[in-house]
Amino acid sequence: MNDFDLSTYKEDKPFFIKRIIWMVINRTIFRCIPGVKLSFVRNGMLKLFGAKFKGSALIYPSVTIFAPWNLEVGQHSCVGPRVELYSKDKIIIGRNTIISQGSYICTASHDISKLILPLVTKPITIESGAWVAADAFIGPGVTIGEGAIVGARSAVFKDVKPWTVVGGNPAQLIKRRVLEDLNQPK
Amino acid sequence: MNDFDLSTYKEDKPFFIKRIIWMVINRTIFRCIPGVKLSFVRNGMLKLFGAKFKGSALIYPSVTIFAPWNLEVGQHSCVGPRVELYSKDKIIIGRNTIISQGSYICTASHDISKLILPLVTKPITIESGAWVAADAFIGPGVTIGEGAIVGARSAVFKDVKPWTVVGGNPAQLIKRRVLEDLNQPK
Amino acid sequence: MNDFDLSTYKEDKPFFIKRIIWMVINRTIFRCIPGVKLSFVRNGMLKLFGAKFKGSALIYPSVTIFAPWNLEVGQHSCVGPRVELYSKDKIIIGRNTIISQGSYICTASHDISKLILPLVTKPITIESGAWVAADAFIGPGVTIGEGAIVGARSAVFKDVKPWTVVGGNPAQLIKRRVLEDLNQPK
Numbered sequence: 001m002n003d004f005d006l007s008t009y010k011e012d013k014p015f016f017i018k019r020i021i022w023m024v025i026n027r028t029i030f031r032c033i034p035g036v037k038l039s040f041v042r043n044g045m046l047k048l049f050g051a052k053f054k055g056s057a058l059i060y061p062s063v064t065i066f067a068p069w070n071l072e073v074g075q076h077s078c079v080g081p082r083v084e085l086y087s088k089d090k091i092i093i094g095r096n097t098i099i100s101q102g103s104y105i106c107t108a109s110h111d112i113s114k115l116i117l118p119l120v121t122k123p124i125t126i127e128s129g130a131w132v133a134a135d136a137f138i139g140p141g142v143t144i145g146e147g148a149i150v151g152a153r154s155a156v157f158k159d160v161k162p163w164t165v166v167g168g169n170p171a172q173l174i175k176r177r178v179l180e181d182l183n184q185p186k
Numbered sequence: 187m188n189d190f191d192l193s194t195y196k197e198d199k200p201f202f203i204k205r206i207i208w209m210v211i212n213r214t215i216f217r218c219i220p221g222v223k224l225s226f227v228r229n230g231m232l233k234l235f236g237a238k239f240k241g242s243a244l245i246y247p248s249v250t251i252f253a254p255w256n257l258e259v260g261q262h263s264c265v266g267p268r269v270e271l272y273s274k275d276k277i278i279i280g281r282n283t284i285i286s287q288g289s290y291i292c293t294a295s296h297d298i299s300k301l302i303l304p305l306v307t308k309p310i311t312i313e314s315g316a317w318v319a320a321d322a323f324i325g326p327g328v329t330i331g332e333g334a335i336v337g338a339r340s341a342v343f344k345d346v347k348p349w350t351v352v353g354g355n356p357a358q359l360i361k362r363r364v365l366e367d368l369n370q371p372k
Numbered sequence: 373m374n375d376f377d378l379s380t381y382k383e384d385k386p387f388f389i390k391r392i393i394w395m396v397i398n399r400t401i402f403r404c405i406p407g408v409k410l411s412f413v414r415n416g417m418l419k420l421f422g423a424k425f426k427g428s429a430l431i432y433p434s435v436t437i438f439a440p441w442n443l444e445v446g447q448h449s450c451v452g453p454r455v456e457l458y459s460k461d462k463i464i465i466g467r468n469t470i471i472s473q474g475s476y477i478c479t480a481s482h483d484i485s486k487l488i489l490p491l492v493t494k495p496i497t498i499e500s501g502a503w504v505a506a507d508a509f510i511g512p513g514v515t516i517g518e519g520a521i522v523g524a525r526s527a528v529f530k531d532v533k534p535w536t537v538v539g540g541n542p543a544q545l546i547k548r549r550v551l552e553d554l555n556q557p558k
Contacts, residue, residue, distance in 0.1 A: 004501065006448040006468035007428065056193065076192040096192035098303065102290070104474070106506060112521050112537065113552040117470065117503060129190065131303055134292060135323060137507060137525045149298050153323045153341040153355055155525040155541070165298065169341070169355040169525055169541040180299040242379065262378040282378035284489065288476070315376065317489060320478060321509060335484050339509045339527040339541055351484065355527070355541040366485040 004115045011119050019067060022049050031061050046071065054095070070107075074128060089121035089140070094128030100152070102135040109140045127162070137169075149177055190301045197305050205253060208235050217247050232257065240281070256293075260314060275307035275326070280314030286338070288321040295326045313348070323355075335363055376487045383491050391439060394421050403433050418443065426467070442479075446500060461493035461512070466500030472524070474507040481512045499534070509541075521549055 013019075025045060033041050039058050047053060050069030058078040063085065065071060070087035073079070074095035081101040085091050089107035099105065107124050110117035122141030126132060130144045133152040144150060148160045151167030151174070160166050165174045199205075211231060219227050225244045233239060236255030244264040249271065251257060256273035259265070260281035267287040271277050275293035285291065293310050296303035308327030312318060316330045319338040330336060334346045337353030337360070346352050351360045385391075397417060405413050411430045419425060422441030430450040435457065437443060442459035445451070446467035453473040457463050461479035471477065479496050482489035494513030498504060502516045505524040516522060520532045523539030523546070532538050537546045 004468055006450070006470070078192070096190055096301075098192070098296075104507060106524065109505070109524075110470075110503065112503070112549055115468075115501060115519075115551060129301060131296065131298070133295070135290060139524060147301075151343075152292065152295075152325060155355075157523075157539075167343075167356060169527075170539060177298055179301060264378070282376055282487075284378070284482075315487060317482065317484070319481070321476060333487075337529075338478065338481075338511060341541075353529075353542060363484055365487060 006116065009116055009118075015067070015069070018049070018069075022065075022068060025049075026065060033061055057093075080134075088119075090123035092123065092125045094126060094130065094146070096129045097126055097131070099126065099132045100134040100136070103132050103137070105132075105138045107140050130160075147177060192302065195302055195304075201253070201255070204235070204255075208251075208254060211235075212251060219247055243279075266320075274305075276309035278309065278311045280312060280316065280332070282315050283312055283317070285312065285318045286320040286322070289318050289323070291318075291324045293326050316346075333363060378488065381488055381490075387439070387441070390421070390441075394437075394440060397421075398437060405433055429465075452506075460491075462495035464495065464497045466498060466502065466518070468501050469498055469503070471498065471504045472506040472508075475504050475509070477504075477510045479512050502532075519549060 030042055030045055036058060042059055042061065043053055043057065046068045052072040055075030057073045057075065060079060060081045062081045063079050063083045065085045066087045070090050071085060072092045074093060074097065076095055077093050077097040079099045083099050084104045086106045086108060091105055091107060105124055108119060108121045111120050124138055125143045127144060127146040129147040132138065132144065132150045135153045136150050137155040139157045142156055143159045145160055145162030147163045149165040150156055150160060150171065154167050154171040155169035156166065156171040163177045165177050166172060167174050216228055216231055222244060228245055228247065229239055229243065232254045238258040241261030243259045243261065246265060246267045248267045249265050249269045251271045252273045256276050257271060258278045260279060260283065262281055263279050263283040265285045269285050270290045272292045272294060277291055277293060291310055294305060294307045297306050310324055311329040313330060313332040315333040318324065318330065318336045321339045322336050323341040325343045328342055329345045331346055331348030333349045335351040336342055336346060336357065340353050340357040341355035342352065342357040349363045351363050352358060353360050402414055402417055408430060414431055414433065415425055415429065418440045424444040427447030429445045429447065432451060432453045434453045435451050435455045437457045438459045442462050443457060444464045446465060446469065448467055449465050449469040451471045455471050456476045458478045458480060463477055463479060477496055480491060480493045483492050496510055497515040499516060499518040501519040504510065504516065504522045507525045508522050509527040511529045514528055515531045517532055517534030519535045521537040522528055522532060522543065526539050526543040527541035528538065528543040535549045537549050538544060539546050
């Protein structure tokens with residue numbers, strides 16, 4: 001351990017200036033535009049910084065986004081209060097997808113096979129019709145399948161299959177999601 | 187999935203105006219009244235909005251309450267810093283009960299048997315002498331029994347029996363709570 | 373339960389005035405000094421209140437420290453955004469140690485064998501080269517061994533052995549940490 005010096009750690013800071021400008025906007029003007037009806041204004045700001053929207057979507061004012069240019073959000077989706085989209089890598093959110101309050105979508109980790117712990121990033125995909133419940137954590141590289149349910153406070157480090165329900169830390173399969181009101185999707 | 191449209195989702199917003207007014211007060215004046223000695227002022231504000239207090243209790247200034255009219259707090263109880271009482275349904279707190287910093291008491295969920303995920307709320311009861319430790323999560327419909335201990339960071343989705351200790355996510359029984367200083371309660 | 377009265381609970385408040393002054397500084401001036409290059413200014417403030425630094429270290433502006441006089445930080449270590457160092461007892465951080473965003477280092481608990489729940493504090497040690505990942509919780513009395521990895525969102529209540537990887541709530545051993553780039557430490 002004696003020869004090791006973490007202060008030599010260097011990380012690529014792509015788009016550094018752009019990111020600082022966005023950070024200031026996200027923490028000031030973005031936070032001040034309230035409600036559902038003005039969500040198009042917040043989405044407009046995100047688009048100016050490179051986010052891709054496929055139709056209307058509701059991003060709450062208290063959401064923190066690291067890099068909008070790594071964000072893609074489908075139609076009718078909702079990202080709730082105090083969610084953090086830590087988009088060091090791509091975050092792709094499908095249609096009719098809900099991410100509830102306080103959840104943390106984390107695309108970054110470190111390579112623990114090296115003492116200096118180099119940054120590792122992997123994209124996260126949350127597919128259409130999925131619901132990530134309150135205070136959940138989604139780790140780098142994870143895909144949440146179509147229509148899947150991630151229980152409140154879950155910590156998810158592996159892919160979640162479509163139309164299943166997971167929960168706990170680490171998240172485990174609880175059951176298949178059975179729909180009452182239509183033919184069960186496959 | 188193609189015919190499904192989450193933007194058609196409608197939620198009852200009972201007491202909408204009252205709730206917005208309370209939200210502004212909670213995030214401004216309420217936060218600015220410091221300490222233990224002035225807790226009666228904060229409690230007075232909560233009472234004005236329908237909270238029921240049975241004697242003195244200590245609600246920290248940084249507590250967030252969704253709907254005070256759904257809150258009932260017993261004598262000598264304490265709700266600590268940054269706790270969120272998400273009282274879409276009733277939250278009933280007994281006497282001599284402690285809810286520690288950062289805990290989230292969540293009365294709302296969604297019905298996952300339907301694609302549109304309708305809101306479901308269930309009351310939460312935390313009985314007398316219980317301690318919910320730091321950063322815990324209590325889900326809808328849960329009753330924490332008398333004198334029970336909910337460990338730090340636990341996520342509780344099932345009832346906790348009186349005089350037991352639970353921990354983990356999902357929370358599991360750890361042991362019975364044994365008191366040293368008096369006849370063991372039943 | 374009827375004879376029990378939590379309002380009689382008294383807690384020692386050592387250095388009460390000093391702590392209030394520090395709290396105000398921590399939440400105002402400290403938060404306003406940005407970035408890596410000015411970290412020596414933040415560290416200077418912490419030193420004025422008794423923190424011990426052994427060389428340079430990076431404490432983010434959004435870190436909350438309960439009592440700097442209980443904090444000791446080794447060279448080249450980093451305490452990330454929104455970490456809470458709840459130092460009612462000693463917190464000792466080694467060299468080249470990383471504590472990632474949102475983690476909660478909690479030295480205090482309560483004695484659950486008594487109804488009145490007296491405060492219990494125990495020191496926490498996070499040894500050199502360890503990495504505590506995002507949103508983790510470290511409980512009172514825990515030692516995180518040299519080079520150990522505590523996974524994101526873990527809740528750690530027992531000691532973690534050197535050069536191991538733990539995760540989950542409660543945290544469990546996942547594997548030994550194997551380094552690629554040099555002789556494996558013992």
